[in-house]
Amino acid sequence: MAKYILKRVGLALLTLFIIIFVLFVLVRIMPGNPFPSERMSADQIANKRAEMGLDDPILVQFGRYFVNLLHGDFGKGTSLYYGAPINTVLSTCISNSFRIGGLAILEGAAVGLLLGITAALNKGRFLDSFCTVFSILGVCVPGYVFLIFLQYFFSYRIPFFPYFFDPNRFMFSAILPSLSLSLFTMSTVARFTRNEMVEVMDSDYVRLAESKGMTGSLLVRRHILRNALIPIVTVLGPLIVDLLTGALVVEKIYGINGIGKLMVDAIAGEGVDYNYVLALGILYSALYIGIMLVVDILYGVIDPRIRVASSGEGD
Amino acid sequence: MAQTTYVPVAGDFELIADHDITTDKNFASQSYWKGVAIHFFRNRRAVVGLVLVLAIILLAILGPVVSPYAYDQIIRDPANEAVVAKGIAPPGAQEGPFAGQLFLFGTDDLGRDLWTRTWQGARISLIIAFVTIFIDMIIGMSYGLISGYFGGMVDNIMQRVVEVANSVPRLVIVSVLAIFMPKGMGLVIVALLLTEWIGMSKIARAEMLKMKEQEYVLASRTLGARSMHIIFKQILPNTIGPIITQMMFSIPTAIFTEAFLSFVGVGIVLPQCSIGSLIESGFNNITTLPYQILPPIIVLALQMLGFNFIGDGFREALAPKLEDM
Numbered sequence: 001m002a003k004y005i006l007k008r009v010g011l012a013l014l015t016l017f018i019i020i021f022v023l024f025v026l027v028r029i030m031p032g033n034p035f036p037s038e039r040m041s042a043d044q045i046a047n048k049r050a051e052m053g054l055d056d057p058i059l060v061q062f063g064r065y066f067v068n069l070l071h072g073d074f075g076k077g078t079s080l081y082y083g084a085p086i087n088t089v090l091s092t093c094i095s096n097s098f099r100i101g102g103l104a105i106l107e108g109a110a111v112g113l114l115l116g117i118t119a120a121l122n123k124g125r126f127l128d129s130f131c132t133v134f135s136i137l138g139v140c141v142p143g144y145v146f147l148i149f150l151q152y153f154f155s156y157r158i159p160f161f162p163y164f165f166d167p168n169r170f171m172f173s174a175i176l177p178s179l180s181l182s183l184f185t186m187s188t189v190a191r192f193t194r195n196e197m198v199e200v201m202d203s204d205y206v207r208l209a210e211s212k213g214m215t216g217s218l219l220v221r222r223h224i225l226r227n228a229l230i231p232i233v234t235v236l237g238p239l240i241v242d243l244l245t246g247a248l249v250v251e252k253i254y255g256i257n258g259i260g261k262l263m264v265d266a267i268a269g270e271g272v273d274y275n276y277v278l279a280l281g282i283l284y285s286a287l288y289i290g291i292m293l294v295v296d297i298l299y300g301v302i303d304p305r306i307r308v309a310s311s312g313e314g315d
Numbered sequence: 316m317a318q319t320t321y322v323p324v325a326g327d328f329e330l331i332a333d334h335d336i337t338t339d340k341n342f343a344s345q346s347y348w349k350g351v352a353i354h355f356f357r358n359r360r361a362v363v364g365l366v367l368v369l370a371i372i373l374l375a376i377l378g379p380v381v382s383p384y385a386y387d388q389i390i391r392d393p394a395n396e397a398v399v400a401k402g403i404a405p406p407g408a409q410e411g412p413f414a415g416q417l418f419l420f421g422t423d424d425l426g427r428d429l430w431t432r433t434w435q436g437a438r439i440s441l442i443i444a445f446v447t448i449f450i451d452m453i454i455g456m457s458y459g460l461i462s463g464y465f466g467g468m469v470d471n472i473m474q475r476v477v478e479v480a481n482s483v484p485r486l487v488i489v490s491v492l493a494i495f496m497p498k499g500m501g502l503v504i505v506a507l508l509l510t511e512w513i514g515m516s517k518i519a520r521a522e523m524l525k526m527k528e529q530e531y532v533l534a535s536r537t538l539g540a541r542s543m544h545i546i547f548k549q550i551l552p553n554t555i556g557p558i559i560t561q562m563m564f565s566i567p568t569a570i571f572t573e574a575f576l577s578f579v580g581v582g583i584v585l586p587q588c589s590i591g592s593l594i595e596s597g598f599n600n601i602t603t604l605p606y607q608i609l610p611p612i613i614v615l616a617l618q619m620l621g622f623n624f625i626g627d628g629f630r631e632a633l634a635p636k637l638e639d640m
Contacts, residue, residue, distance in 0.1 A: 015482045026491055140619035142571060144578070145612055148598050156602060245486060249578055253598065267490045268580035277494065281487040288484045 005297055012293045019285045020069070024062050027278045074279040086279050090259070094283075097251070097258035099170070101243055103178035108185025109236065115186070116193025117225070123198055131190055138187025144249040147180035151253065164255035177254045181246050185239045192235055196228035203227075237295030241288055259283065351556070354632035361628020367621030371614065375441055378434025386435040387586035388427060420610045424600045432588050433610040437618070439589040443500060444569040447507040448562050454508075455515025456551070456558055462516070463523030464546050474520075477513055485510045489576065498581045503573050511565050518561045522554035556633040563626035567619045574615060590615050 049055055053064065068075060074086035119131035154176065155163040166173040200206060201224055209223050244260075251260035259280065266277045355361050379386055420429035462473040489506045496502045526532065527550065535545055570590070576582040577591025578598075585592070590611045597608025 011478075012482075015479050018479055019483055019487075023487070023491065027494075030494055136620065136623075137616075139623060140616045141612070142574065142615075145594065145615075148594075148601065148608065152601050152605065241484070244484065245575065248486065249575060252579070263486060263490065264579050267486075267493045274494070277490050281490060284484045284487050285482065289482050292482070 001300070004300055008293055008296055012289050016286055016289050019289075020066070020282055021062065023278055023281045023285075024065060025058060027274045027281075028058055028061065030274060069282070074282075075275055086275060089262070090279065090283070093257060093259045093262050096165075096167070096256055097247060097260060100174050100178050100181065100251075100256065100258065101240075101247055103174055104181035104243060104247075105185060105236075105240060106182075107178060108182035108239070109189055111182070112186040112189025113193055113232075115190035117197065117220075119190065119194040120197035120201065121220070128194070131194060135187035135191040135194075138183045139191075141183075142249075143180045143183050143246045144253055146183055147177060147250055147253050150176045150180055165257070167257070177250050177256060181243060181250050184242060184246065185236075188235060188239055189232060192232050193228060196231055197224055200224050200227045234295060234299055237291055237298075240291050244284065244287065351629075351632045355628050358628045358631060360624045361632070364621045364624025364628060367617055368625060371437060371618055371621065372441065375434050375438040379431050379438070382428060382431040382434075384428040384431050386427065386431045386588060388431075421604075421606055423596060423607055424604055427586075429607065429610055432593060433614055436583075436588045436590045436593045436611060437614050439500070439583060439587065440570050440573050440591070440615075440618070443503055443507070443573050443589070444566045447504050447511060447569055448565045450508060451511040451565065452515055452558060452562055455512035456519045456554075457547075458512065459516035459519025459521075460523050460546050460551065460554070463520035464527055464542065464550070470520075477516060480509075481513050485572070489581065493581050499584050500582075500587075503576050503582050506576065507569050507572055511569065514565065515558065515561055518557050519554060522557055523550060526550045526553055560626060560630045560633060563622060563629055567622045567626075570615070570618055570622075590618075 053061060056064075065075065072087070074090065076085050115131050115134065119128045122128050151161075151163065155161045161176050162169065162173045164173075165177065206219070206223055209219055214223075247258065248260035248264055250256070251258045252264050255261075262276065263280050263284070266273070266280055420433060423429055423432065458473065458477075462470045462477075485506065488509050489502075492502055492506055492509075496505065523546075532545060532549065535549055540549070573582060573589060574591030574594060577589050578595045580595070583589040583592045593611035594608060594615070597604075597611060600607055
């Protein structure tokens with residue numbers, strides 16, 4: 001097991017290194033001038049370039065950047081607007097985004113599981129159909145559309161919730177965005193749980209347990225849910241990754257000062273700050289790879305057959 | 316006891332049905348695709364999905380054509396040159412210069428007919444989805460099949476590339492692309508091209524690993540067939556089912572991504588429109604013209620619903636469970 005985890009971690013780190021390198025090179029060979037040249041004389045630009053070390057060979061630059069990165073330093077932005085050290089900007093953004101994202105995952109997983117279990121236990125009845133319709137709706141309509149409606153009805157027509165995110169009242173103003181962010185997770189988890197449970201309820205060992213006289217919640221907890229949960233853990237990983245994308249628009253709509261909004265600014269904003277693109281690219285890739293890694297390892301922990309199969313394949 | 320033996324005569328028997336007994340109707344040979352089609356059309360959801368998607372495609376083709384307005388035409392009130400921004404107007408109900416004219420979905424904040432724009436947007440979204448998924452299928456399928464067929468070192472290297480490519484989030488790709496490329500349809504297509512082929516290649520590779528040990532592959536290799544011939548002429552037709560299923564699930568992803576990118580502001584540029592850009596402009600005017608956001612959202616949801624249903628139906632039709640037969 002230790003060897004398996006070590007190998008996975010090593011591969012993930014290597015992948016991340018490659019991505020950082022490619023991103024760095026891409027951002028450095030980008031056309032254009034990082035400084036607003038109309039307001040700066042040629043001398044000033046040359047000084048600034050020398051100060052930021054932009055005239056060195058690209059490998060030297062990368063080495064310097066990477067060493068700083070290992071110390072947890074993303075460097076500075078180049079533009080006037082985002083000129084502060086990237087770390088200070090990022091730290092607030094990360095804390096906002098993570099708290100809302102974490103809330104969304106909790107809500108999504110908890111409600112989704114509950115819905116799925118209820119639906120499976122009432123298979124073929126009204127609650128089951130309700131769960132099906134709900135999960136179809138959640139998959140077909142993007143979360144930010146729900147947020148637009150929620151915001152329109154509950155912040156604008158009935159001004160109960162704040163219209164925009166308010167960091168001073170965090171929990172209260174996090175309700176709408178985290179709820180709409182969690183809808184996709186919720187519906188996917190609900191559908192998965194239901195299908196898995198129905199399948200497990202049909203299996204021989206559950207029938208055996210029943211014939212031994214086991215009924216009720218003990219049967220559900222001991223035999224059905226345990227086996228049904230294995231595949232659900234594995235869908236949660238990709239769902240968290242989807243959440244990263246969803247958070248982008250949700251943060252933009254609700255005015256949350258998070259990494260998603262920063263990313264939107266980096267993607268769409270004119271006069272984009274390349275150092276931010278680089279920092280955010282690295283951050284997102286690291287998150288993504290980290291989540292995948294955890295899922296992989298969890299998968300191996302939960303179901304030993306997978307570990308054996310993947311090491312037997314010889315890669 | 317004397318035993319009498321009874322000799323049966325032809326009249327004792329009666330044919331229960333007068334069908335031609337030389338053709339076996341119970342186990343009539345049925346081609347693979349015919350079976351898939353039968354299962355597909357027996358599935359009510361799948362048929363609903365198919366009807367939805369066909370209806371949307373039809374409207375996306377015909378909607379802008381039958382409309383008297385162009386999608387980027389700004390409709391002005393001839394009396395005072397003001398742009399007409401209003402909700403649903405029933406035909407002939409109002410007085411004034413627009414009496415008898417029909418704005419089925421109303422007009423947007425710049426006085427453009429929303430009916431025309433919605434279907435024009437749906438058209439753009441569908442074009443993007445189909446083009447990218449088709450190209451991705453070709454790339455991903457070839458990649459996966461080749462990687463799976465040769466195995467060993469080739470497979471090892473090709474899979475490492477996939478692993479790295481798969482570890483880059485789509486957002487990062489988009490953010491880097493947005494710096495290199497101008498905004499618009501091209502950016503959306505390239506972003507999708509760079510990411511969607513991976514899933515396709517994984518499916519193709521898995522299918523190839525299942526197929527390549529089969530006898531017919533060995534037979535054609537023994538007969539001297541070249542690798543490329545075996546991969547693309549012999550094995551490919553047998554793997555097409557799961558690949559089409561994957562395509563059906565990729566199309567909603569593509570539509571979603573397009574909507575997302577246009578919403579964020581790197582997708583379709585004005586006055587062009589897509590589902591995503593329409594949702595965005597609807598969102599920007601939601602407090603003043605709230606009806607404006609509804610048509611694109613409904614079309615988006617119906618598209619997603621249709622393609623998901625088709626995908627599910629297709630997957631079930633390809634691998635029907637025994638009880639459904």
